[in-house]
Amino acid sequence: MIITPSQIKEIKKEAEREIEKAQDVLSLDNLWKKYLGRKEGKMNDILRGIKDLPLDQRPQIGALANQVSQKLEEKINQAKEKISQGKNKSSVKRDFTLPGRKIDLGHEHPLTQMRWKVAEIFSSLGFEILDGPEMETEYYNFEALNIPDGHPARDMWDTFFLKGFSQKKIKTTESEGKLLLRTHTSPMQIRFMEKRQPPLRACVIGRCFRNEATDVSHEHTLYQVEGFCVDEDINVSNLIHTLRSFLSLLFGQEVKIRLRPSYFPFTEPSFEVDFSCLNCGGRGCSVCGQSGWVEMLGCGMIHPRVYEAIGYPAGKYQGFAFGIGLDRLLMMLRQIDDIRWFHSGDLRFIRQF
Numbered sequence: 001m002i003i004t005p006s007q008i009k010e011i012k013k014e015a016e017r018e019i020e021k022a023q024d025v026l027s028l029d030n031l032w033k034k035y036l037g038r039k040e041g042k043m044n045d046i047l048r049g050i051k052d053l054p055l056d057q058r059p060q061i062g063a064l065a066n067q068v069s070q071k072l073e074e075k076i077n078q079a080k081e082k083i084s085q086g087k088n089k090s091s092v093k094r095d096f097t098l099p100g101r102k103i104d105l106g107h108e109h110p111l112t113q114m115r116w117k118v119a120e121i122f123s124s125l126g127f128e129i130l131d132g133p134e135m136e137t138e139y140y141n142f143e144a145l146n147i148p149d150g151h152p153a154r155d156m157w158d159t160f161f162l163k164g165f166s167q168k169k170i171k172t173t174e175s176e177g178k179l180l181l182r183t184h185t186s187p188m189q190i191r192f193m194e195k196r197q198p199p200l201r202a203c204v205i206g207r208c209f210r211n212e213a214t215d216v217s218h219e220h221t222l223y224q225v226e227g228f229c230v231d232e233d234i235n236v237s238n239l240i241h242t243l244r245s246f247l248s249l250l251f252g253q254e255v256k257i258r259l260r261p262s263y264f265p266f267t268e269p270s271f272e273v274d275f276s277c278l279n280c281g282g283r284g285c286s287v288c289g290q291s292g293w294v295e296m297l298g299c300g301m302i303h304p305r306v307y308e309a310i311g312y313p314a315g316k317y318q319g320f321a322f323g324i325g326l327d328r329l330l331m332m333l334r335q336i337d338d339i340r341w342f343h344s345g346d347l348r349f350i351r352q353f
């Protein structure tokens with residue numbers, strides 16, 4: 001077989017014309033076979049024939065044939081890409097009867113749903129809903145709440161201290177002590193009362209942090225609901241009534257509660273509150289540890305030292321305060337067995353709510 005450069009160029013032109021005309025990927029694949037395929041490809045015929053050429057012609061023809069093969073390969077690929085990008089519109093076949101693709105919509109995290117629910121109930125009871133800083137000072141988190149430096153009660157609220165934040169930048173003073181991640185929402189009692197005069201009723205729902213080992217019922221990050229009410233004539237019955245109303249509205253049924261004496265530096269007297277187990281109706285089951293009661297929250301009458309720190313006149317006001325763990329409340333409500341699910345980011349858990 002005699003091969004000339006013009007023969008090769010002729011094949012190239014013919015191939016390019018056909019590639020141009022091709023409307024779909026299948027015909028381009030066929031063109032690839034026709035020109036570049038190993039068995040019947042025209043360019044391969046040429047390459048195979050090179051060995052029969054006179055020695056001095058081989059390099060020139062060989063180089064040209066390779067160049068053309070490469071070029072054609074490129075053109076075929078480009079044409080395929082164009083088709084797949086839909087530029088060559090006529091070749092795109094659409095099936096309008098196919099079902100649409102479902103867009104996966106997310107929803108609020110169960111803890112966020114719970115926050116809204118709790119906020120709604122407390123606002124219906126006449127409480128203002130407050131926010132507060134998650135970054136606090138030692139003064140607001142401890143001192144003003146009657147937990148002075150070195151007081152053993154600080155061990156109950158071991159936390160994370162923040163390095164590298166300038167106090168000027170977040171507008172605190174040197175005397176407020178070190179910066180930390182708040183361990184509870186109680187500091188908002190102080191911040192709010194500093195700004196306002198009684199009568200007042202407020203509820204703070206927010207994120208708190210503890211430096212502690214995690215297990216099924218302990219997390220380093222948790223949510224607390226802090227409520228307080230201050231006026232000239234407030235007593236423990238107001239506290240009991242508020243808590244019972246809150247729990248009954250939340251659970252949608254009458255809930256019995258009981259108070260046990262306890263200790264918190266910022267309340268006097270202080271109580272621990274249990275409510276009758278909803279799972280067994282108070283008879284005793286695995287949820288309530290066979291006792292018929294579920295431990296729920298801490299509360300008490302606000303300590304006179306707290307009013308002193310705020311600058312309220314001594315003896316003029318009384319008030320109650322309580323702190324509820326939002327995570328634990330939700331765990332009870334929805335039978336969640338491990339607090340660590342909340343921050344796990346596991347969608348199998350989240351999608352159940």
Ligand code: DAH
Pocket residue numbers: 183184185186226227264266267297298299300321322323324
């Ligand atoms: N701040 C407490 C805690 O983190 C909870 C608490 C207890 C809040 C009694 C209160 C209270 O307002 O009166 O453990």
